[in-house]
Structures are given as structure tokens and as C-alpha cells.
Amino acid sequence: xxxxxxxxxxxxxxxxxxxxxxxxxxxxxxxxxxxxxxxxxxxxxxxxxxxxxxxxxxxxxxxxxxxxxxxxxxxxxxxxxxxxxxxxxxxxxxxxxxxxxxxxxxxxxxxxxxxxxxxxxxxxxxxxxxxxxxxxxxxxxxxxxxxxxxxxxxxxxxxxxxxxxxxxxxxxxxxxxxxxxxxxxxxxxxxxxxxxxxxxxxxxxxxxxxxxxxxxxxxxxxxxxxxxxxxxxxxxxxxxxxxxxxxxxxxxxxxxxxxxxxxxxxxxxxxxxxxxxxxxxxxxxxxxxxxxxxxxxxxxxxxxxxxxxxxxxxx
Amino acid sequence: xxxxxxxxxxxxxxxxxxxxxxxxxxxxxxxxxxxxxxxxxxxxxxxxxxxxxxxxxxxxxxxxxxxxxxxxxxxxxxxxxxxxxxxxxxxxxxxxxxxxxxxxxxxxxxxxxxxxxxxxxxxxxxxxxxxxxxxxxxxxxxxxxxxxxxxxxxxxxxxxxxxxxxxxxxxxxxxxxxxxxxxxxxxxxxxxxxxxxxxxxxxxxxxxxxxxxxxxxxxxxxxxxxxxxxxxxxxxxxxxxxxxxxxxxxxxxxxxxxxxxxxxxxxxxxxxxxxxxxxxxxxxxxxxxxxxxxxxxxxxxxxxxxxxxxxxxxx
Numbered sequence: 001x002x003x004x005x006x007x008x009x010x011x012x013x014x015x016x017x018x019x020x021x022x023x024x025x026x027x028x029x030x031x032x033x034x035x036x037x038x039x040x041x042x043x044x045x046x047x048x049x050x051x052x053x054x055x056x057x058x059x060x061x062x063x064x065x066x067x068x069x070x071x072x073x074x075x076x077x078x079x080x081x082x083x084x085x086x087x088x089x090x091x092x093x094x095x096x097x098x099x100x101x102x103x104x105x106x107x108x109x110x111x112x113x114x115x116x117x118x119x120x121x122x123x124x125x126x127x128x129x130x131x132x133x134x135x136x137x138x139x140x141x142x143x144x145x146x147x148x149x150x151x152x153x154x155x156x157x158x159x160x161x162x163x164x165x166x167x168x169x170x171x172x173x174x175x176x177x178x179x180x181x182x183x184x185x186x187x188x189x190x191x192x193x194x195x196x197x198x199x200x201x202x203x204x205x206x207x208x209x210x211x212x213x214x215x216x217x218x219x220x221x222x223x224x225x226x227x228x229x230x231x232x233x234x235x236x237x238x239x240x241x242x243x244x245x246x247x248x249x250x251x252x253x254x255x256x257x258x259x260x261x262x263x264x265x266x267x268x269x270x271x272x273x274x275x276x277x278x279x280x281x282x283x284x285x286x287x288x289x290x291x292x293x294x295x296x297x298x299x300x301x302x303x304x305x306x307x308x309x310x311x312x313x314x315x
Numbered sequence: 316x317x318x319x320x321x322x323x324x325x326x327x328x329x330x331x332x333x334x335x336x337x338x339x340x341x342x343x344x345x346x347x348x349x350x351x352x353x354x355x356x357x358x359x360x361x362x363x364x365x366x367x368x369x370x371x372x373x374x375x376x377x378x379x380x381x382x383x384x385x386x387x388x389x390x391x392x393x394x395x396x397x398x399x400x401x402x403x404x405x406x407x408x409x410x411x412x413x414x415x416x417x418x419x420x421x422x423x424x425x426x427x428x429x430x431x432x433x434x435x436x437x438x439x440x441x442x443x444x445x446x447x448x449x450x451x452x453x454x455x456x457x458x459x460x461x462x463x464x465x466x467x468x469x470x471x472x473x474x475x476x477x478x479x480x481x482x483x484x485x486x487x488x489x490x491x492x493x494x495x496x497x498x499x500x501x502x503x504x505x506x507x508x509x510x511x512x513x514x515x516x517x518x519x520x521x522x523x524x525x526x527x528x529x530x531x532x533x534x535x536x537x538x539x540x541x542x543x544x545x546x547x548x549x550x551x552x553x554x555x556x557x558x559x560x561x562x563x564x565x566x567x568x569x570x571x572x573x574x575x576x577x578x579x580x581x582x583x584x585x586x587x588x589x590x591x592x593x594x595x596x597x598x599x600x601x602x603x604x605x606x607x608x609x610x611x612x613x614x615x616x617x618x619x620x621x622x623x624x625x626x627x628x629x630x
Contacts, residue, residue: 157622160622189619192584192585193585195584219619220577220580220615220616221574221581222539224536225539225540225543227540229543262535262536265535265537266537269509270507270510299536300533300535300536301535304504304534307470307472307475307503309470310505
């Protein structure tokens with residue numbers, strides 16, 4: 001029975017973006033069980049961890065093991081965040097399918113986030129791209145891809161507004177260096193739909209099929225409106241987080257990352273297929289809730305339930 | 316100093332939709348003080364109450380006094396909800412500028428909400444339109460307008476899905492009977508952006524400048540995405556509620572009505588002027604908070620604050 005090809009790709013970031021924001025460390029077996037439930041729900045791309053210093057983020061120390069486990073799900077793209085060449089080498093050794101490199105459009109944020117300037121990060125990206133090319137040349141597996149997420153693409157809490165020209169210039173440089181995809185991240189929840197539409201439209205114009213994901217936050221309640229604007233601008237890959245965990249929420253009730261459950265409901269209600277089973281997604285949410293009993297989970301659709309008579313399409 | 320003409324009209328519904336949903340009764344003097352603060356913030360249309368049976372809604376028993384008080388704000392359209400001719404006569408006597416009549420697209424909801432069938436409500440609308448025409452013929456004031464809000468236009472918790480054809484046919488009948496504006500209400504929070512865009516686009520096609528407001532809920536988190544879709548379909552009047560009060564929230568954290576503060580931020584961030592002062596709007600919110608200390612107020616922008624460096628345009 002051939003599954004219908006989803007029209008949008010939901011890239012689940014909670015195991016990385018969510019768990020790294022939480023004080024407590026989820027045990028490896030629990031991470032794997034939750035990722036299994038997410039894969040069961042039909043998620044086709046999951047950012048399962050990041051290869052960073054254990055001292056900085058002890059929550060991510062087991063990423064190699066988690067990557068190796070996640071690779072068992074056929075059809076799942078196992079994504080890992082890497083901030084530098086060392087991280088990329090570890091990710092390749094562990095068997096990650098795709099590497100995600102964060103480069104900020106704001107110099108101040110770049111220094112704060114990865115302790116490197118934008119210029120230094122571009123140099124690092126070059127090293128990573130070459131390491132991946134060498135790896136792919138000798139590997140019998142499908143080629144590993146490199147994506148860049150341009151952080152603070154819509155504004156920065158440190159420097160304030162960020163020039164759209166600077167964002168697009170940086171994106172073009174990343175593509176020229178060899179990133180297969182370059183996406184834009186609203187790291188600080190400052191984006192608005194007009195800006196999202198303008199920037200992604202131009203990104204598609206400049207980069208063609210190298211224009212990547214929209215990574216949006218719901219800090220000021222505009223997350224799904226921004227996702228709609230990105231969709232209208234041609235974006236077909238959306239980062240989101242189960243239960244809205246992670247993404248530096250500012251205030252109680254204010255999730256950081258947009259909530260996978262609500263995003264998926266929006267697309268399915270619009271008739272845009274995501275390939276995700278809603279009931280299975282709620283089962284994965286229950287797993288997360290069990291493992292993080294003291295963390296608030298966000299999402300309005302899980303609270304309200306699906307509308308009366310709503311037929312979730314079987315993926 | 317001429318104020319820039321706002322590009323969208325925000326119609327504040329909290330004094331009616333919010334206060335009628337709350338058990339406690341806000342004293343008349345407090346209602347008036349809060350409405351004064353809303354008018355100070357630049358709101359140009361406020362639904363200040365409803366003319367309904369005191370037994371059914373004791374919270375609205377003082378609507379006549381509140382209308383009379385609100386009329387003192389020059390440039391403010393004082394809107395009152397009326398479910399029948401008797402209510403309309405009371406609203407005209409009190410001096411309301413505009414009457415809002417709720418007619419459901421779902422027969423089951425119509426009976427539950429106003430204890431009349433759709434056919435009976437259309438007959439009632441005819442009586443109201445004629446009463447207003449007679450009133451206007453002898454009045455020295457600007458003519459009173461009649462608007463219809465089509466409830467459950469995007470789905471019904473009683474009957475499930477609602478046919479788009481039924482909604483548009485009903486809207487056309489209301490306009491033919493003489494309503495100056497016919498808007499669509501997502502009473503149950505079941506709308507999605509594709510449906511909102513489709514229905515409002517067709518409404519504008521069918522009714523021209525009689526196509527009215529979008530009244531949207533945030534039950535499943537899609538409220539602002541739906542507002543964006545309505546804006547793109549040509550809607551320029553949006554109902555919303557300060558602090559998101561009212562609109563039958565389903566669950567904690569799930570507001571019913573879309574939140575005025577977030578909606579106004581979205582439009583201003585997009586460069587679409589609302590004519591509203593944000594700081595004054597927060598002052599009105601503080602007044603509401605003081606008068607309803609036990610009610611949760613929603614809104615992500617008030618919690619997160621405006622983005623760093625964000626320049627709110629002076630209306």
C-alpha cells in the first residue's frame with residue numbers, strides 16, 4: 001500500500017532544541033523510546049541531538065548513541081546539530097544523515113551562541129562541507145547532507161533589528177560554500193508574516209532548491225501565522241517541537257518553538273498533507289509527558305481536541 | 316494634527332463577549348472606566364454589551380447605561396448585540412450606533428443560542444431592519460447600522476461541519492433583507508486558514524462592500540493564522556477581545572476569542588496600521604486585570620513584551 005507523499009515535511013526538533021533547554025537530563029533509553037514514538041507517528045525528520053561539548057550541554061552527551069538508535073527507523077532522516085568541524089566528525093562517525101549548522105545573521109548573537117564571529121563560522125562551514133564531501137566519497141550509504149539554519153534572521157534580542165540584505169547575503173554565502181539547504185530561523189520570536197513572506201520569497205529567488213526550512217517561534221503568538229506566510233512563500237519544510245518545548249520561552253503560557261501538534265493540525269485542516277498520524281502523535285506526547293512530568297507542555301489542539309466530525313486523513 | 320487613517324478596524328468585543336461569559340458581574344462604573352481606557356487606546360469600535368433578558372444574562376443588565384456613557388467618546392462606534400426586535404428597540408432608545416445580530420449557519424446552534432430557527436431569525440432581522448429604518452428616518456443623528464454575524468460559519472460543535480454553500484446563501488439573504496454588513500464568525504474555533512480565505516473571498520464576491528467582519532477564535536491556536544488569511548482575502552474589520560476573555564475557552568491556556576493585544580501587534584509589525592496605541596492598550600489591560608483579578612487574561616505579546624528596537628507607529 002503506497003503512502004501518499006506528504007506535501008510538507010515537519011522536522012521535529014524537540015529531542016534537541018527542547019531537551020537542551022531543560023535542566024534535567026533525559027536518560028538515553030527514554031530519549032530513544034520517545035523518538036521511536038515520534039517515528040511511529042510518521043515524522044520523517046527528527047533532530048535527535050547535538051554534538052557539542054558535554055560540559056556546555058550535558059543533556060546532549062549521549063547524542064552518538066541516540067543517532068545510532070534512531071537510524072534503525074527506515075525512512076527517517078536523522079538530523080544532528082553541529083556547531084563546528086569536531087562536532088561534524090562525531091556526527092559522521094555516529095551515522096547522522098544530515099548535519100545542521102547554526103550561523104547567526106546577528107554578529108552579537110553568533111558570538112554569544114557559538115563563540116565565533118560570522119566570518120569564523122563561514123570558515124568552519126567550509127571545513128564541515130569538505131569533511132562531509134570526503135565522507136560521502138568513500139561511503140556506501142546515501143550522501144550525508146549539510147543544512148545551515150540562519151539564526152536571528154528576523155531580529156535579535158541583542159542587536160535589535162537585523163537587515164534583510166545581511167540575512168540574504170549570508171544565506172547566499174552558505175549555499176556557495178556548499179550547504180545543500182539554507183533555512184531561516186526566528187530564534188527570538190520577532191518575525192511577522194509580512195517579513196516572513198518577503199524573506200522566504202527572496203530566499204527562494206536567490207537560492208532555488210537550496211532554500212530550506214522555516215524555524216519559527218511562538219513567542220508573541222504569531223508562530224502559526226508566520227508558518228502560513230512561509231508556506232505561501234513556497235516553504236515546504238517546517239521545524240517544530242512536540243509540546244512546544246525548547247526555544248527559550250519568555251513567560252508562562254508562551255511557548256518558544258511552534259508546537260508540532262498545532263502546526264500539523266493547521267496543515268491537515270487546510271488539506272495539506274503532513275504524513276503524520278494525529279493519534280500516534282498524541283501517544284508520543286504522552287510518552288514525553290511521562291518522562292518530563294515537571295515540564296509544561298504547550299499546544300491548543302491537544303487541549304481542545306480535534307473539531308467535531310473532523311476526519312484526519314490516513315497518511 | 317490629522318491622524319493617519321487606520322488600514323484595519325479592530326472591533327473590541329470583550330465588554331460584551333468577555334463579560335457575559337464570566338460568572339461575576341462587573342459593576343457599571345468599572346465597565347465604563349474600562350471602556351474609557353479602551354477608547355483612549357484608539358479603539359474605534361467597541362461592542363459594549365447586549366440587550367438580552369436580564370434573567371438569562373444578568374451581566375448585561377446595565378447595557379443601556381453603558382451605551383449612553385460610551386457615546387461620549389467622539390469617533391467611537393458604540394456597538395450592541397441584539398438577538399431580537401425588543402433588544403433592537405432598547406438599543407435604539409439607548410443610542411447605540413450599530414446593532415449586531417447573531418444568526419447561526421447551523422440550525423442546531425441557532426436554536427441553542429437564540430431559541431429560534433434560522434428562518435425565524437431572518438424574519439426577526441426583517442423586523443429589526445425596518446425598525447432601524449424608521450428610527451433613522453426621524454433621527455437627526457448619523458444613521459444606525461445593522462450588522463449580522465453568521466455564527467458557526469466554519470463548523471459547529473453540535474452538528475459538526477457546516478456547508479460553505481449554506482453559509483454564503485444565508486449571508487446573501489441577510490444582505491438582501493437589509494443588513495449593511497454581514498460577517499462570519501468562527502464561534503467554535505474550528506476554522507482553518509484555507510477555509511477562511513475561501514469563504515471570505517467568496518463573501519466579498521457575493522456581497523461587495525456589505526461583506527463584514529471576521530470574528531475568530533483561538534481554540535486550536537490558529538486564530539492569528541486565520542486572521543492573516545482573512546486579511547489576505549480582503550477583510551478589514553476584525554473582532555477581538557482584550558486579554559482574550561470570552562468566546563468559551565475549552566481548556567486552561569486556550570483562549571476563546573483572539574487576543575486584541577496579539578492581533579494588533581501582528582498587524583502593526585506587518586506595517587498595517589490599526590490606529591491603536593500599544594502602551595494605552597496595556598493600560599486598559601491593567602484596568603481589566605484590576606477589575607477581574609480572578610480571571611485569566613491571555614496574550615503572548617503582553618507576556619513577552621515588544622521586540623527589542625520595535626518602533627510602534629504613533630497613530
